[in-house]
Amino acid sequence: MSNPPTILNVALPVPLRRTFDYFAPKQGHTSTCIGCRVRVKFGSQTLVGIITSISDTSEYELSKLKEAEEILDETPCIPPELLDLCLWGAKYYHHALGEVLNTALPKRFREGLHIPVITGYQLTQEGKGLSENALKRAKKQQQLVTYLLQNHQASAQELKEQGISHSIINTLLEKHIIQETHLITAPTSSDKKILNEPPLPLTNEQEAALLQIRFHHYCTYVLEGATGSGKTEVFLQATERCLRADKQVLVLIPEIGLSTQTVSRFRRRFSGSIEVLHSNISDLKRAQAWQAAREGNAQVIIGTRLATMTPFKDLGLIIVDEEHDLSYKQQDGFRYSARDLAIVRANKNNIPIILGSATPSLETLHNAIQGKYELLRLTKRAGEAKPPKIQLADLRGQQLTGGLSSQTLEAVQKHLNNANQVLVFLNRRGYAPSLLCHQCGWTASCRSCDAKLTLHQTPFHLHCHHCDFQCRVPHTCPSCHSPSLVHSGLGTEQLEEALKETFPRIPVFRVDRDTTQTVKGFSVILAKVNEGKPCILVGTQMLAKGHHLSKLTLVVIADADQGLFSADFRSTERLAQQIVQVAGRAGRENEQGEVIIQSHSPDHPTFKELLTKGYHRFARKLIEERSHNHLPPIWNLTTIKAESKRAENAIELLEFVRTRAMAIAPPSQKLNYLGPIPAPIEKVNDRFRYYLQIKTLSHETKSRLLTELLKEIDQNALAKRTRWSIDVDSYEN
Numbered sequence: 001m002s003n004p005p006t007i008l009n010v011a012l013p014v015p016l017r018r019t020f021d022y023f024a025p026k027q028g029h030t031s032t033c034i035g036c037r038v039r040v041k042f043g044s045q046t047l048v049g050i051i052t053s054i055s056d057t058s059e060y061e062l063s064k065l066k067e068a069e070e071i072l073d074e075t076p077c078i079p080p081e082l083l084d085l086c087l088w089g090a091k092y093y094h095h096a097l098g099e100v101l102n103t104a105l106p107k108r109f110r111e112g113l114h115i116p117v118i119t120g121y122q123l124t125q126e127g128k129g130l131s132e133n134a135l136k137r138a139k140k141q142q143q144l145v146t147y148l149l150q151n152h153q154a155s156a157q158e159l160k161e162q163g164i165s166h167s168i169i170n171t172l173l174e175k176h177i178i179q180e181t182h183l184i185t186a187p188t189s190s191d192k193k194i195l196n197e198p199p200l201p202l203t204n205e206q207e208a209a210l211l212q213i214r215f216h217h218y219c220t221y222v223l224e225g226a227t228g229s230g231k232t233e234v235f236l237q238a239t240e241r242c243l244r245a246d247k248q249v250l251v252l253i254p255e256i257g258l259s260t261q262t263v264s265r266f267r268r269r270f271s272g273s274i275e276v277l278h279s280n281i282s283d284l285k286r287a288q289a290w291q292a293a294r295e296g297n298a299q300v301i302i303g304t305r306l307a308t309m310t311p312f313k314d315l316g317l318i319i320v321d322e323e324h325d326l327s328y329k330q331q332d333g334f335r336y337s338a339r340d341l342a343i344v345r346a347n348k349n350n351i352p353i354i355l356g357s358a359t360p361s362l363e364t365l366h367n368a369i370q371g372k373y374e375l376l377r378l379t380k381r382a383g384e385a386k387p388p389k390i391q392l393a394d395l396r397g398q399q400l401t402g403g404l405s406s407q408t409l410e411a412v413q414k415h416l417n418n419a420n421q422v423l424v425f426l427n428r429r430g431y432a433p434s435l436l437c438h439q440c441g442w443t444a445s446c447r448s449c450d451a452k453l454t455l456h457q458t459p460f461h462l463h464c465h466h467c468d469f470q471c472r473v474p475h476t477c478p479s480c481h482s483p484s485l486v487h488s489g490l491g492t493e494q495l496e497e498a499l500k501e502t503f504p505r506i507p508v509f510r511v512d513r514d515t516t517q518t519v520k521g522f523s524v525i526l527a528k529v530n531e532g533k534p535c536i537l538v539g540t541q542m543l544a545k546g547h548h549l550s551k552l553t554l555v556v557i558a559d560a561d562q563g564l565f566s567a568d569f570r571s572t573e574r575l576a577q578q579i580v581q582v583a584g585r586a587g588r589e590n591e592q593g594e595v596i597i598q599s600h601s602p603d604h605p606t607f608k609e610l611l612t613k614g615y616h617r618f619a620r621k622l623i624e625e626r627s628h629n630h631l632p633p634i635w636n637l638t639t640i641k642a643e644s645k646r647a648e649n650a651i652e653l654l655e656f657v658r659t660r661a662m663a664i665a666p667p668s669q670k671l672n673y674l675g676p677i678p679a680p681i682e683k684v685n686d687r688f689r690y691y692l693q694i695k696t697l698s699h700e701t702k703s704r705l706l707t708e709l710l711k712e713i714d715q716n717a718l719a720k721r722t723r724w725s726i727d728v729d730s731y732e733n
């Protein structure tokens, strides 16, 4: 009797919500191959997938199954704990498992490659036993032996830097004094020293917060502390606790800009290996960091959302800094929230997770209020710093220079005179958000999007911020040929220009996506600012995030009205977070900070309530309002999106989806449907985008409905021809 066949269930990088069965290859199969990569034929392609389980039966006809070509790993590339997390993610977000795993894996591993092994050299037994002057007459050979005695191993490159050539290496190889070896990239130091610098003595509040954290159990802690209240110090000391217990720590940070500062603070504090993972590092580096974490050779991983799915040998703590930040939500492909996935991971591992923010998201606050999360608050600024003074500047009827009132400019002058630095915040890059004809009213708009073109000065051109279309600026109106083209509205370039004219002797630095294409560009500016001389920074939200600029004493929010009248139900929350975050940049050390909020609606209740009650109470009130309006965080919001060159196709598909959904789960007090509605910008890149929103009060209702519904959509002919996606806990509306 023959043995039953071994069948591998394989998740492949294709957008199908299922796994595929293959016979195990006859060669090289081990019983512990779950989580290993496998190369298989899929149609005419060869793909690399992950083995998710093994069985001896298949629901498909055995004669139709193919044999997998090769299992690529000896030990699981995706360890069981991470595989389990990915399975959870695929189920919760109703996304294809193969694509979830692909999001987790560095490209190199996705392509079936390994990390190249670097060949190095070490002494043989013979070499170690050489008497001290055995090589006395061959100086270079002696130098090589001494170097290897001190450093254990070395690469050819390293030896070259020591002035040791290949021929010397070859001679000693022939004499069996040294031998080739595989270099270990990140050796765990046998030296148990954990700290590079002493920790700061904690304030009472910091100490109370740290004492609350139980290190051997799952709990989500919300560390809500004003900017500058010392959250990072709490993170550092919590990390220290874990490292002392020989456990690893994952630190998540928002997408842009921040990484350098957080990383350097961790590196300064700890002597262990700290690896960094974000989209701006090379794929090889990412793969190496990934491997170092999996093998326990990296003690701390600091990374952006993609680091959430890093494998660890023994993870002891997760930290999510600036947890309210939007960049934690992936907006395409596998649309997950890194913060939420991190919480699930902590729960599965039974370890603590700390969410830090001066302005926690309403989702997080709601969970804290419900008692699901534990709230830790830091109310005072650490060290000497006092909270900044905030005032509203009424722009109505004022003479403006580059969008700034004379009162604002006077304040800027005053702070510069005191040898301090000033930040002017405006969340709109470019020179002006529109170009229009004064004669006939024509406006420059994108041919492919429902959007105006932004005027840029450096270089001079028109630019669509949605599809990246760029063109020259016309001399005359394309519609009536009048030469009176005027720009309207304010962008960061214009602010920069106005400030340079008004303060000709003061350096003005602009920080936005156009001036900081690279992390490096940003660090150069930061380094200049950190010299501490008076200067003005003009910037978009990149500057609103956790930077510590010690000489910054005045923050101006040039246009706070943007967020007041938006159709997005989250805009008030965002505006409040932005104001508090930007304001938090002012006066982080000894000097009193000041904040000026410019507005044409200074009497708007949002300002009044935020400024009198503070963020926390303001946010609690917003949660109540959301509850009345059947919105998150109390209700679940799922958006099904469709887009097509023909609007009718997108609408028709979503109408089908709505009809089927209503048949599965009719609207009720706890479930409602909205749509198909056009996306806030209906046309982008010549494609029409429509949304169907499903709101439910219970997670289970949503989950059951979506599971049923997706089976039907996956079968639908129009769905096969139309681009569509599902966004669970969506942030767009």
Ligand code: ADP
Pocket (backbone or CB within 6 Å): 200, 201, 202, 203, 206, 225, 226, 227, 228, 229, 230, 231, 232, 233, 234, 382, 383, 548
């Ligand atoms: P946050 O992360 O909340 O913005 P930080 O941890 O960056 O705050 O702290 C703000 C400033 O206060 C930093 O300069 C930090 O070195 C200092 N600081 C933090 N904790 C302490 C402490 N316990 N004693 C003295 N200074 C502190």
Ligand code: ZN
Pocket (backbone or CB within 6 Å): 437, 438, 439, 440, 441, 442, 477, 478, 479, 480, 481, 482
């Ligand atoms: Zn015109």
Ligand code: ZN
Pocket (backbone or CB within 6 Å): 446, 447, 448, 449, 451, 464, 465, 466, 467, 468, 469, 684, 685
């Ligand atoms: Zn466009």
